[in-house]
Amino acid sequence: MGKHRFSKRFDALDLASGEAALALSWRVLREQGAAVLDLTQSNPTLAGFQYPEERIRAIFSRTAALPYHPEPRGMPEARQAIAACYAARGWNIRAEDLILASGSSEAYAYLLKLLCDPGDAVMIPAPGYPLLDFAAMLENVRLVPYLPETAGGDRPQITPASLERSAEDGVRAIGVIQPNNPTGAVLLPEEIAALTSFAEARGISIIVDEVFCDYCRPGVRFTPVQSARAPVFTINGVSKILGMPQVKCSWVHVDGPPDFVQAAGERLELIADTYLSVNTSVQAALPELLALRHGIQGQIRARIARNERAAAELMAECGAAEYAPPEGGWYLVLRFPKEPDDEALALALLKEAGVYTHPGRMFGYRDGCRLVLSLITPETDFTEGLRRILAFVA
Structure with a gap:
């Protein structure tokens, strides 16, 4: 070269x-x-x-030629439809606390930009999804794997001790995948408590990837990660919810102390406004598409x-x-x-x-x-x- x-x-x-x-x-x-x-x-x-192909084509035919009005956080109708999906699961969220992105990888990139300076670190579970390695590399962020305890078989469990063993200076966030990819482990209430207590004590954020939350086994209780004390950013998208990865639309939900939620939302809006990457037609189609899930x-x-x-x-x-x-x-x-x-x-x-x-x-x-x-x-x-x-x- x-x-x-x-x-x-x-x-x-x-x-x-x-x-x-x-x-x-x-x-x-x-x-x-x-x-x-x-x-x-x-x-x-x-x-x-x-797939109901005729219905999907009809939906997009109605949204393909809409006028363009940039909405950095995402069109209100799209965000309201997402909030309605969460409400159907029993989790009430505000549409104004959602930021749309074109995919989960972009959602991760937004959060790494928001939370980290070059050289900072994010703790991630091991095993976990290899996408994070590349997302972090492109943002000049280090990944620090944390190894949950394994009490027989391959069912790992997050404990305060497992988190403290892996903690180091420069960590700005801790990530969790639930259900885990690839183990399929769903967080227990005591694991969520360990995560939120750890994040609060260290003054860091929690990043939750819950793209597989609709695919829990019968009898398995899925508990979303929420906290009034520690910031929580939750990623999801239509790739898994609809089984349609070609419909490029994901989102970040911001939770935590009210003043932090507002400040984080303002900064995420600036990041999203820089790229405006989510297709308008997809956003307009989202309410009808989600009804097919x-x-x-x-x-x-x-x-x-x-x-x-x-x-x-x-x-x-x-x-x-x-x-x-x-x-x-x-x-x-x-x-x-x-x-x-x-x-x-x-x-x-x-x-x-x-x-x-x-x-x-x-x-x-x-x-x-x-x-x-x-x-x-x-x-x-x-x-x-x-x-x-x-x-x-x-």
């Missing part, structure tokens, strides 16, 4: 990592037309669900339940793999006590068994061998793929 250079923020990227090798092999096999079962499919629009979510939940039943039956016959039933979300984490390396296992499965999976290390697991599978994979592919995995490690 000669005298030309890129930003130093990219120096931390390891483009030769095992994860990159796995993705490269997957791309080559697809280009060759190889028959590979993709057990990572997380895009509902490519997973065989039935129950039919789409019902299909996704049914698929998840069928795949979980298939996994339970297959895993009962196999001693080489273990799993903890998820409490929410649409991922399944398999643990292989006798296998030394999950990236090597994922690559071998791809090349030798024709099954594409994600290694646990991609999600921040630091030890053991784990694979992460998508529970919204079409049932036939999921069952056959899992069968191949279990036969491979037997």
Whole structure:
């Protein structure tokens, strides 16, 4: 490149990592037309669900040519429709405390801009969603993983001790994903209490990613993170609520002490006004689109339940793999006590068994061998793929 250079923020990227090798092999096999079962499919629009396409097209045909009136926080009608969705779950929020963004990654970027200076840190759960690594890198923010306690199986639990062990100077916020991606763990009331007490004591904010909150298992109680003392920013969006990632609309809800909520809202409005990234047509369509959510979510939940039943039956016959039933979300984490390396296992499965999976290390697991599978994979592919995995490690 000669005298030309890129930003130093990219120096931390390891483009030769095992994860990159796995993705490269997957791309080559697809280009060759190889028959590979993709057990990572997380895009509902490519997973065989039935969408009310005519209604969706009709909705957008009515909103496509609207006049443009910039609303930095988002159109009031859109924010009111979102607030109504929360009210239907029993959580009353104010539409004026919502800020729209084009996706959850942009929502994270807004919050990192709001809360952090370059070099500051955000505590994040490990395991967790790899998107955060890139969002933080692009904002020059450090991530500090905190490791919840694991009391048997793979069900981690956040405790005051687990938070204090990971705390360090320069932390401006603590993130939590609920249900967790990929473990599916849903926060217990005592975990929420630990988080809010920790944040209040240290004078930091809580960032909650609840994009999978509509996919909790029957009987699992989902409790939103709220606090009158510590600032809480909650991220969600239509990618999971509607199973429509192509409809680029997410949001941040601001909660906490009233004076902080007002000040944070004003600053987030300035950030959003700089980009104005959420499509006007999408915002205008949002009230009607959100009314379709129950039919789409019902299909996704049914698929998840069928795949979980298939996994339970297959895993009962196999001693080489273990799993903890998820409490929410649409991922399944398999643990292989006798296998030394999950990236090597994922690559071998791809090349030798024709099954594409994600290694646990991609999600921040630091030890053991784990694979992460998508529970919204079409049932036939999921069952056959899992069968191949279990036969491979037997």
